[in-house]
Amino acid sequence: MDNKIDRRQFLKLTGLGGVVFASGLSGWANAAKKSGQDEFYFVQLSDTHWGFNGPKVNPDAANTLKKAVAAVNALEQAPDFVVFTGDLTHTTDDPKLRRARMAEFRDIVSKLKVKEVRFMPGEHDASLDRGAAYQEFFGKLHYTFDHKGVHFIVLDNVSDPGAKIGEAQLAWLKQDLKQMRRDAPIVVLTHRPLFDLYPQWDWATRDGAAAIELLMPYKNVTVFYGHIHQEHHHKTGHIEHHAAQSLIFPLPAPGSVPKRAPLPWDANQPYKGIGFRSVEADVKDAYYKTVELPVPKG
């Protein structure tokens, strides 16, 4: 069966429309040459902040995640898997409430038809207890998995409240990378930007440069992350970094305003700046096309 999806077909299937960003080593036209086994797509959802209450920035917060789950379920062609890139829940000092939010979040996303769902923590989930509650509900803080020839590495840069990956995890990363061919397709999934996107707003990972240095010898590395609540694309050398929108509220562009405060809800354009993303992977060319998709307003 040919699972190849072209952009127009995909947008038609979703019924949503979206903003397309193409990246990688070759043009999308090459995708036509590929077989279904060389291609797949997954969905990235990020920064859902379940438990957040702020009517001025999202008066529909209690329904946003549910709508996103419904939107993913409505995709005519199901993604191979879904990944949540952190800040699943909104933080709280109360360990019981933290666990209650995680349980509610888990219950809502259990409604996803796609059964392969990957998680990682954001600082709101894991920084106050170094990931203790998170691990009870979602498992390991960092891990790897392989899918159709792509090696996925989930990095935790949040369970240390100082936004560090830490020496132990960096050693683990180094060891994991040793087994990889230099041209192997590698995707890193993480919460915070690994590079200094805008340190004045704490949009960085304190030892992210060490991770990038370890990844740099590998030719085909792409990073997908969250944290900054907006679409953003950046390159460090040949490594591409793609930030996703949030599913709770958007934040301003880096450095565009004095304060990093959520953008207010626009009643004339509900859900503006809030959404999720599909990522179409062309494995042989280590080529990824992201499509930013909105949350349905209804």
Place this chain on the structure above:
Amino acid sequence: MHHGIPRCSLNVVALAGFLAIGAAQSMAVDEPVIRITAKKFEYSLRTLTLKKGVPVVIELTALDRLHGFNLPDFGVRSDVVPGKATRIRFTPDKTGEFVFFCDVFCGDGHEEMSGVLTVKD
């Protein structure tokens, strides 16, 4: 060494041209110390005004839990530990307004824990 500078008179300091963190032992005797306390989710000073080229020592103490102090435009950061004074010595070498913030996640409100340093000629 000066102690107990009133919060309302934190404008200015001395001279020098390098940056050092935790260099209390090598501090010049006439360098003033600006004391800032940190607690969820604020610093006791939200604005600071310093003079370009004049070294300063910022002494930070946390009142409740571990916090951070990060002033990225000057490459300055430190953990701020409860019950222990942490000293940061640096010399502002450019003018403008610069954000400092807590970079140790401390709860709901952490993102608001910041202030502005103004450096003047």
